[in-house]
Amino acid sequence: MQIEVRELWNNCLNIIKNDISEQSFATWFAPIVPLKFQNNTLLIQVPSQFFYEWLEEKHVSDLRKAIDLTIGRHGMLEYSIVVDNGDRKNPPITFNLPPTNQTQNQQAKAPNFPNPAKSPFELKNLDSLELDSYLIPKYTFDKFIEGDCNRLGRAAGMAVANKPGLTAFNPLMIYGGVGLGKTHLIQAIGNQIKDSFPDKFVLYVSTEKFTNQFVNAIRNNSIEAFTNFYLQVDVLIIDDVQFLSGKEKTQETFFNIFNHLHQSGKQIILSSDRAPRDLAGMEDRLLSRFKWGLTADLQQPDFETRIAIIQKKLQEDGIQIDFDVLEYLAHSIQTNVRELEGVIISLMAQASLTRKEIDLELAKSTLKSIVNEQEKELSVESILDVVTNHFDVDLDTLRGKCRKKENVFPRQIAMYMLKELTNLPLKSIGYHFGGRDHSTVIHAVQAISEAMETDQSVEKTIRNLFTRFNLKGVQS
Numbered sequence: 001m002q003i004e005v006r007e008l009w010n011n012c013l014n015i016i017k018n019d020i021s022e023q024s025f026a027t028w029f030a031p032i033v034p035l036k037f038q039n040n041t042l043l044i045q046v047p048s049q050f051f052y053e054w055l056e057e058k059h060v061s062d063l064r065k066a067i068d069l070t071i072g073r074h075g076m077l078e079y080s081i082v083v084d085n086g087d088r089k090n091p092p093i094t095f096n097l098p099p100t101n102q103t104q105n106q107q108a109k110a111p112n113f114p115n116p117a118k119s120p121f122e123l124k125n126l127d128s129l130e131l132d133s134y135l136i137p138k139y140t141f142d143k144f145i146e147g148d149c150n151r152l153g154r155a156a157g158m159a160v161a162n163k164p165g166l167t168a169f170n171p172l173m174i175y176g177g178v179g180l181g182k183t184h185l186i187q188a189i190g191n192q193i194k195d196s197f198p199d200k201f202v203l204y205v206s207t208e209k210f211t212n213q214f215v216n217a218i219r220n221n222s223i224e225a226f227t228n229f230y231l232q233v234d235v236l237i238i239d240d241v242q243f244l245s246g247k248e249k250t251q252e253t254f255f256n257i258f259n260h261l262h263q264s265g266k267q268i269i270l271s272s273d274r275a276p277r278d279l280a281g282m283e284d285r286l287l288s289r290f291k292w293g294l295t296a297d298l299q300q301p302d303f304e305t306r307i308a309i310i311q312k313k314l315q316e317d318g319i320q321i322d323f324d325v326l327e328y329l330a331h332s333i334q335t336n337v338r339e340l341e342g343v344i345i346s347l348m349a350q351a352s353l354t355r356k357e358i359d360l361e362l363a364k365s366t367l368k369s370i371v372n373e374q375e376k377e378l379s380v381e382s383i384l385d386v387v388t389n390h391f392d393v394d395l396d397t398l399r400g401k402c403r404k405k406e407n408v409f410p411r412q413i414a415m416y417m418l419k420e421l422t423n424l425p426l427k428s429i430g431y432h433f434g435g436r437d438h439s440t441v442i443h444a445v446q447a448i449s450e451a452m453e454t455d456q457s458v459e460k461t462i463r464n465l466f467t468r469f470n471l472k473g474v475q476s
């Protein structure tokens with residue numbers, strides 16, 4: 001029986017492995033222990049309540065698929081959670097993973113519109129139906145940390161949420177790079193409107209989904225029903241409009257829907273990964289509509305905002321960490337809030353697995369294990385490694401306070417390289433050299449830049465160091 005359950009679970013793992021990232025697999029599935037298989041029910045042991053909740057929230061569809069393919073559509077899954085004293089909870093918690101024929105998968109997944117039960121094409125009378133907005137409740141303003149990076153977008157979003165369709169911000173277009181909070185912000189607007197104006201029909205839809213619905217409507221000869229459905233929306237939230245690029249027919253239909261809603265005083269909220277002026281493959285008339293209201297960008301969060309975001313996320317899980325750990329995390333992950341969240345989650349998982357406190361050591365080892373190869377190559381450590389090897393100084397001396405010329409020069413080169421090869425702000429570079437302030441870094445960068453102009457050997461040295469990172473030459 002034991003062998004059978006292990007084999008069964010290994011088969012599940014092989015299926016899941018193909019569907020998720022290596023890191024997620026290692027973090028969330030490798031620690032699971034299969035315990036029993038009986039009456040079509042697989043019992044697995046997970047290390048903590050947090051694990052169980054995470055799997056249920058994020059990997060329900062992966063598990064369902066694996067169970068379907070190994071046990072069959074009637075397969076069930078049960079959890080046993082290891083409690084703090086190392087014992088298993090008894091009886092096991094039954095995981096809410098029903099057989100496929102009464103599946104709840106769709107609810108657990110990202111909004112998957114249209115849902116057959118509520119197909120927009122069958123919609124006859126809005127009043128008689130409870131409509132799904134496809135909003136995720138956790139995306140609220142309260143959880144969206146404000147900083148210089150998002151102040152305008154957040155304020156405009158609040159204004160729109162308070163008076164949908166009645167401000168000049170129509171459409172409201174939020175744009176910005178990957179993982180900077182566009183979806184969170186536009187969903188927060190939708191959630192707040194739903195709270196304050198329960199009668200309004202708020203609809204969130206990704207551009208991809210909108211396009212698929214449109215293509216299906218063409219195929220089913222139901223364009224009119226499709227358009228009519230959208231014309232009944234009071235607040236239309238469309239995510240990732242850059243995906244409309246090059247899709248002329250979808251753009252045309254969207255243009256008509258847009259015009260109609262706008263003229264009727266309905267609110268339109270859009271997100272894009274770039275500014276309207278940079279949206280290639282988009283009809284001019286649509287682009288000009290996008291610019292009618294307010295366009296606000298989300299930028300990379302600054303250090304203080306990153307600290308606040310980390311604090312908030314940990315607070316939500318009732319976890320407190322020392323400021324030096326917070327500072328380390330905020331200095332190490334600069335670009336993307338999603339990445340920042342990923343690290344926090346891995347950190348919590350590691351702490352839960354190893355039953356350790358989240359301290360600097362755990363933060364460093366967790367972070368180290370999740371940076372990808374390219375980042376590894378250009379990590380602070382690797383750059384300092386190249387410099388210390390080249391000049392034959394040890395790391396502590398390089399980072400330390402010694403003012404001897406033979407140490408100052410490599411230190412200034414290291415600062416220069418960090419400035420050139422990473423996106424780290426000057427303050428963070430200083431942090432890696434015993435907490436020196438940004439003016440020391442500016443001075444070092446200037447000194448090396450000038451030396452390169454006047455002294456060919458310095459220029460050659462830098463060139464050599466850069467080639468270690470497969471860069472063709474010095475970036476000016």
Ligand SMILES: Nc1ncnc2c1ncn2[C@@H]1O[C@H](COP(=O)(O)OP(=O)(O)OP(=O)(O)O)[C@@H](O)[C@H]1O
Binds near residue numbers: 145176181184309
């Ligand atoms: N200011 C913020 N405060 C709190 N959480 C944030 C903030 N900005 C982003 N996040 C979180 O970061 C994660 C990524 O955000 P989101 O998915 O909204 O980014 P996005 O810009 O839509 O990314 P993509 O371009 O990949 O679609 C989410 O979990 C979100 O809650």
